[in-house]
Amino acid sequence: MRGIGAIIALDMKRFAQDRVRLITGLIQPLLYLFVLGSGLGSSMNIRPVGAALAGAAGASTAGDYRSFIFPGVISLALLFAATFASITIVFDRQIGFFKAVLVSPVSRPAIAVGKVVSGALQALAQGFLLLCFLPFMKIHPGWDGALLAIPAMILAALTFSAMGVAIASRFTSTTVFPIMTNALILPMFFLSGAMYPLQPAPGWMKTLAHLDPVAYAVDLIRGALLGREHMFFSSPWLCITVLVIFIAVLTWSAMRVFVRGEELDLTGPTQFSWRR
Amino acid sequence: MSAAYVSVPAVEVVGLVKNYGKVEALRGIDLNVGGGEMFALLGPNGAGKTTLFSILSTLRTPTAGTARVLGRDVVTERDATRRDIGIVFQEPAIERSLTVRDNLRLMGRLYGLDAKGVRQRTGELLEQLQLTEAADRPAQNLSGGQRRRVELARALVTDPRVLFLDEATLGLDVEARRGFWKQVRALTHTGRTVVFATHYMEEAEVADRIALMSEGKIVALDTPRNLKSRMGGGIIRLHTADDAQAREWLVQRGYQPAPGVQPIMLEQKDPAAVVPVLLRELPVAVERVEVHAPSLEDVFVKITGRGLVDETPKAPAGRGAWGGRP
Numbered sequence: 001m002r003g004i005g006a007i008i009a010l011d012m013k014r015f016a017q018d019r020v021r022l023i024t025g026l027i028q029p030l031l032y033l034f035v036l037g038s039g040l041g042s043s044m045n046i047r048p049v050g051a052a053l054a055g056a057a058g059a060s061t062a063g064d065y066r067s068f069i070f071p072g073v074i075s076l077a078l079l080f081a082a083t084f085a086s087i088t089i090v091f092d093r094q095i096g097f098f099k100a101v102l103v104s105p106v107s108r109p110a111i112a113v114g115k116v117v118s119g120a121l122q123a124l125a126q127g128f129l130l131l132c133f134l135p136f137m138k139i140h141p142g143w144d145g146a147l148l149a150i151p152a153m154i155l156a157a158l159t160f161s162a163m164g165v166a167i168a169s170r171f172t173s174t175t176v177f178p179i180m181t182n183a184l185i186l187p188m189f190f191l192s193g194a195m196y197p198l199q200p201a202p203g204w205m206k207t208l209a210h211l212d213p214v215a216y217a218v219d220l221i222r223g224a225l226l227g228r229e230h231m232f233f234s235s236p237w238l239c240i241t242v243l244v245i246f247i248a249v250l251t252w253s254a255m256r257v258f259v260r261g262e263e264l265d266l267t268g269p270t271q272f273s274w275r276r
Numbered sequence: 277m278s279a280a281y282v283s284v285p286a287v288e289v290v291g292l293v294k295n296y297g298k299v300e301a302l303r304g305i306d307l308n309v310g311g312g313e314m315f316a317l318l319g320p321n322g323a324g325k326t327t328l329f330s331i332l333s334t335l336r337t338p339t340a341g342t343a344r345v346l347g348r349d350v351v352t353e354r355d356a357t358r359r360d361i362g363i364v365f366q367e368p369a370i371e372r373s374l375t376v377r378d379n380l381r382l383m384g385r386l387y388g389l390d391a392k393g394v395r396q397r398t399g400e401l402l403e404q405l406q407l408t409e410a411a412d413r414p415a416q417n418l419s420g421g422q423r424r425r426v427e428l429a430r431a432l433v434t435d436p437r438v439l440f441l442d443e444a445t446l447g448l449d450v451e452a453r454r455g456f457w458k459q460v461r462a463l464t465h466t467g468r469t470v471v472f473a474t475h476y477m478e479e480a481e482v483a484d485r486i487a488l489m490s491e492g493k494i495v496a497l498d499t500p501r502n503l504k505s506r507m508g509g510g511i512i513r514l515h516t517a518d519d520a521q522a523r524e525w526l527v528q529r530g531y532q533p534a535p536g537v538q539p540i541m542l543e544q545k546d547p548a549a550v551v552p553v554l555l556r557e558l559p560v561a562v563e564r565v566e567v568h569a570p571s572l573e574d575v576f577v578k579i580t581g582r583g584l585v586d587e588t589p590k591a592p593a594g595r596g597a598w599g600g601r602p
Contacts, residue, residue, distance in 0.1 A: 006385035010371065013382075017373050097371040097379070100430060103333045104386040105358040 003106030007114030008121070010097060011085070015122050025084075025126050029077040032195070033066060033133070037073075040195075041065025067138040068230070071149075071222035072194025074130050075214060078153065079160045081126040083185055085119035086164025090176050108258035112165060116251050119161030120154070127153050134225075141225045148224035155243045156217035162250035163213065169257040188214045198232040213246045284347040286311045286438050286469035287332065291341035294327050294492075301327040303492040304341070309471055309485075311437075314464050316480040317473040318572060319489030320584050325473035326366060327492075329442045332471075333363045345438055359387070362431030363440040369427065372416035376407055376426050379415060383433045401429040405459055421452030428459060439463065441472035445479065457482060475584050477572040486572065490580040500572065507570035507578065510547040514540040514554070515564040522560045529557075536581045543570070543578065 015022075041064065092098030101111060131153075134146065141149070167184065168176055191205060192214035198206055209215040209232070220239040223231040233239055287309035294302040302324045309315045317325045330336040331343055334354045343350045350357045370379045377398060384394035402408045405425045410418055415426055424444060431439060441460065445453040453476075461482065464470050472483070480486050481500050488496040488503070496503060516522040519540055526533050526540070534541040544550045547567045555562055573584050 002385055002388050006382050009385070010374075010382050013374055013378060014371065095367040095369070097369060097374075097382070099365060099367070100369040100383060101386060102335060103358060103361070103363055104383070105355045105388070106386050107355075 001110075003104070003110045004114040004117070007101065007106070007111060008118040010101075011115075011118035012121065015085075015125070021084075022125060022129070025077065025081055026129060028080065029073045029130055030133075032076060033070065033073045036195075037066035037069055063138045068197070068222075068226070069195050070134070070137050070139065071225050072192070072218050074127050074153065074221055075156055075192065075194055075218045076189060077126045077130050078123040078157045078217075079185060079189060079214060082119045082123035082157055082160035083164040083168075083180060085122045086115065086161060086168040087177050087180065089115060089165065089169050090171050090173070109255040112169075112254040112258045113251065115165045115169075116158065116162045116254060119164055120157040123157040123161060124153060127157065139225055141227075145224055145227075149221055152217075152220040152224045155240065155247070156221060158247045159213050159217055159243050159250070162247050162254060166250045166254040166257065169254060188212050191215065192218045193232055194218045197230075213243065216242045216246075284311065285309060285344075286313065286346060287315075287471060288344040288347070289328075289332075289341070290343075292328070292331065292338050292343055293340040294324075294331060294336065295339045300492055302331075302338075305492075305494055307487060307494065307497070309469060311469055312464065312467045313469055314461075314482065314484045315469070315471045316483035316486045317471070317489050318475065318477060318480040318486050318576065318584070319473075320475055320582065322491070323489040324492040325489055326442055328489075329363065329440050329473065333361060333440055334358055359434065360436055361438050361440060362434065362436035364424075364427045364431045364442065364444040366443040366446055368423065370415050370423070370430055373414055375412050375414055376418070376429075377402070377411045379426060380429055380433055383430050387434045389434075397433060397435075401432055405429050419452070420448055421455060424448060424452070424456055425459065428456070432463070436468070438469045438471070441470065443473055443475070445474070445476070453479070477576075477584060480572055488572075488576050488579060490576075490582065495579045496575065503572060503575050504570045507543050507574055509543070509545040509570075511566075511568055511570050511574050512542040512544055512547050512551060512554070513566040513568075514542070514558075514562060516540070516558070517561040517563060522558055522562075525559055534578055534581070537577050541574070541577065543574075 089098065093102060106114075131146075131149065134141075164180075167180060171179070191208050191212050193201070193209055194214070198209050198215070201209075216233065216239040219231050219233050220236055220243065223236050223239070228234070228236070231239075285308050287307060289305050289307040292302050292305040292307075293300070305324070305328060317323075317328065319325055327336070331338050332345060332350060334350055334357055337351055345357050346360050348356045348360070371382075374382075380398040380401060381394050384397055389397060402411050405428060407422065407425055407429060410422055415423060418426065427444065428441075431441075439460075445456050448456065457479065460470060460472070472479075474480055483500065485497065485499050486503060487494045496506075498506075514522060516539075519538065523533050523540060526542070531542055534543070542550070551565060551567060555565065576582075576584055
């Protein structure tokens with residue numbers, strides 16, 4: 001347990017010093033929210049959000065769309081921050097403290113769990129900063145809704161972080177970042193229904209969304225902030241169950257990399273000139 | 277210190293082979309390092325020193341053969357091995373943005389020390405390695421020599437009985453290197469075993485024994501004195517206007533220039549008597565003559581036909597990790 005704590009403490013100290021990353025990490029989500037959200041929103045017909053909560057029917061506006069994608073944009077921030085945190089593993093085990101971690105007697109599963117948790121915490125820092133924009137939205141989830149959003153975000157962050165660690169730790173080269181972003185993160189994000197309602201989407205997209213952990217995360221956060229009637233999967237418990245299964249399987253998979261890495265030479269220094 | 281501790285070799289390697297795909301990094305290493313010994317691996321880049329350390333420090337598994345540290349198999353008893361060893365890598369393994377103290381504390385926590393133990397051990401090490409003054413500065417603001425001392429402190433946090441140093445002084449100036457080795461020698465006085473890799477022969481001289489490594493093999497293993505006594509008397513190095521012709525002439529006259537070594541290298545019992553003869557009788561112009569007592573490099577050259585320092589300089593540590601890879 002001390003080992004897990006030390007791994008998390010290391011990442012937290014580093015993260016705390018890297019304020020630039022925290023701030024610049026907000027740029028992309030805010031662009032989606034205010035630029036894309038306002039631009040697309042004025043030509044879109046979204047069921048007025050908050051209507052059910054406020055008890056009043058009204059016409060759809062740009063503000064409605066912006067509010068609709070707000071949970072999706074929070075998911076985006078969590079997704080990117082968690083992925084970025086996991087990618088540092090690739091650099092760190094070649095030059096960095098993480099190499100010293102690998103020769104320490106900390107159990108390999110503990111290293112994996114430590115990395116998953118620390119990635120999730122870094123993502124949540126980003127996500128909570130975005131949540132502060134809630135008053136600018138047309139949503140009034142009330143205290144209970146906002147409080148429900150927090151565990152939903154924690155589940156989402158753990159899912160994305162476990163996914164990042166399970167995948168990034170399998171790479172030994174620094175090309176990992178564009179590969180993960182283009183081949184995995186963006187497709188998952190686009191299919192998740194973060195930027196549009198999934199209900200009217202074509203059937204194949206709905207099918208794919210059912211396989212996409214990001215879709216469940218977005219849906220759960222949306223359910224908390226906008227109300228259950230805006231959910232695609234309709235049941236928060238379904239989302240929670242699916243996310244917990246994803247977290248368990250992906251964390252297990254990440255553990256396997258660190259345990260098996262020793263046999264497969266995936267971990268450790270790749271400093272041998274003849275390999276380059 | 278129990279009798280068992282003394283009788284178990286600190287490092288015991290038998291028939292160790294490591295292949296990376298088609299590349300044979302280690303081609304059958306046999307090695308025994310006694311408890312408390314200061315042991316050097318001397319060889320050029322690519323000799324397999326780092327690979328040997330990665331296996332001994334549990335980061336990589338051997339293709340064939342076994343390796344034991346303090347009697348424990350480094351593959352099947354990995355966790356026990358990890359508790360017993362400390363290693364300074366060629367590349368940095370400290371967190372540059374964190375202070376020296378934070379680096380050491382985190383390391384202590386990784387090894388399961390409690391808060392009090394961590395504080396105490398960190399304090400001791402900072403003092404011992406003369407880092408107290410730099411303790412609260414981020415590691416990236418330290419000099420190269422200080423940073424390497426931090427690496428050493430990091431490796432020593434758990435007071436390991438066996439310490440591995442892989443080219444630990446790479447890139448340091450002479451003074452910083454001297455300071456670093458002074459610290460390391462002080463460590464062996466406490467009965468700790470130190471195994472270090474280097475391609476600086478003057479660093480290897482301080483070892484109790486040296487293994488000369490070339491192309492994944494140990495080509496000689498002995499004390500520095502015995503290794504050097506393999507060379508009789510002294511070394512003559514000849515720089516001539518036409519080395520090929522000079523070599524031919526020397527061979528005809530019954531001299532034995534080391535094959536393929538540039539400049540021409542002659543091993544002679546009594547160089548002082550031979551040099552005047554050579555200068556008088558060689559049919560080619562002699563540009564320069566050097567006579568010196570045999571060094572470890574001469575021994576290495578004699579055995580392998582190659583120098584210790586590669587002509588192609590290695591990329592600075594860490595560049596490959598960040599830089600463009602195909």
